Amino acid sequence: MSDAMRDDDIANTMRALGHPVRLEILRILANQQQGQCCCADVTESLPLAQSTVSQHIKVLLDAGLIDRKAHGTRNRYCIRQDKLSELGAAFGGLLQGLAPTANKEAELA
Amino acid sequence: MSDAMRDDDIANTMRALGHPVRLEILRILANQQQGQCCCADVTESLPLAQSTVSQHIKVLLDAGLIDRKAHGTRNRYCIRQDKLSELGAAFGGLLQGLAPTANKEAELA
DNA sequence: ATTATTGATCGGTCATTTGCGATGGAAGAT
DNA sequence: ATCTTCCATCGCAAATGACCGATCAATAAT
Incomplete structure (x- = not known):
């Protein structure tokens, strides 16, 4: 449990994902041949400066x-898959902590 | 696939989760006996007005x-578990779409 | 009826975010 | 050396977010 993401980290990452353009950028990167591309490539796929x-x-x-x-x-930009799975784990943990079944049982540590 | 969350929805929800206080509030709600409590309960657990x-x-x-x-x-506030699992699914789908193995295969639809 | 409690909402302040055009440095091409 | 391409960064403006104290409607209690 030592290197688990703390709330601040999770919130920060969530905020980074909290914009449709950034989700789109991630998808653009993911759909590149080598999973990498430059800023110009991304820019010409988006209606933004x-x-x-x-x-x-x-x-x-x-x-x-x-x-x-x-x-x-x-x-060249590419997705950090390690961070992504780290986030996935943290998110899963978060959801689990919010599930109704986790209420009492979690206190038996 | 009709009721899947769109990028805007995902981003909005992510942004809502993008603050440590709000994560904490969700946890407070989850750890209530009936999974519900009022604003005053939440407030006295937090150093905020x-x-x-x-x-x-x-x-x-x-x-x-x-x-x-x-x-x-x-x-009385309580967590909407249905939304939470909907979000979990959407997030899983997002991560999957960003995974390296999903690049070419996804185009064979 | 009066009073107290709860909590949403308003108005204000200050920081952050989002968008843009313009600038400038760094690397490749001529 | 000059020129071009790429793109991070710097203002700048407008919008949004975070926090607060104050207010006010609604219900409950006296």
């Missing part, structure tokens, strides 16, 4: 959900 | 994550 896309990317980056690798004059 | 707690509750309410039932002079 480059600076705006770059900012959304930064949010995902800060949340640890994606990774940046400099590659020549462009950057 | 009543108006602030009420506002957080409203966010959860608007996101459909909790339910309000008037009961005499006070309101």
Whole structure:
């Protein structure tokens, strides 16, 4: 239980996922051949200015959900699958903690 | 697939979960005897003003994550388990859509 | 009827987020 | 060296969010 996400981390990550454009960006990254692409690729799939896309990317980056690798004059972004499964586990734990059956039994530790 | 959550819905719900206080409120509701309690109960478990707690509750309410039932002079709040599992499914679907194995196979529909 | 309790809502402040165009640095091409 | 491409970052404006104290309607108790 040592490296479990705390509420702050979970909330931060949730907030990063709390914008449809960022969900879309993640999907765009996921559907790339090598699972990676540059900012320009993302931008031309979205009706937003480059600076705006770059900012959304930064949010995902800060949340640890994606990774940046400099590659020549462009950057390659890819999804951090490890973070994603970590989040999945944390989310599952959260839901379980909120389930009605977990009320009393959880106190028997 | 007709009633699946769309990106907007998912993002909205994520944003509602994107604050540690609201996560805490959900946990407080979950750990109540009948899985329900009033605003005052929640407030005295948190270092926040009543108006602030009420506002957080409203966010959860608007996101459909909790339910309000008037009961005499006070309101009873409880977690909407149906929404929670709906969200769990949507989140699972999201993660699956972002997984590397889902890239090509998903196009064979 | 008067009083007390509950809790939603209003108004205000301050911080953060979202969007944009413009700027500038870094790497590749000429 | 010059020029182009890529894109992070910097203002800037508008909108949203978080928090508070104050208010007010509704119900319960006296």
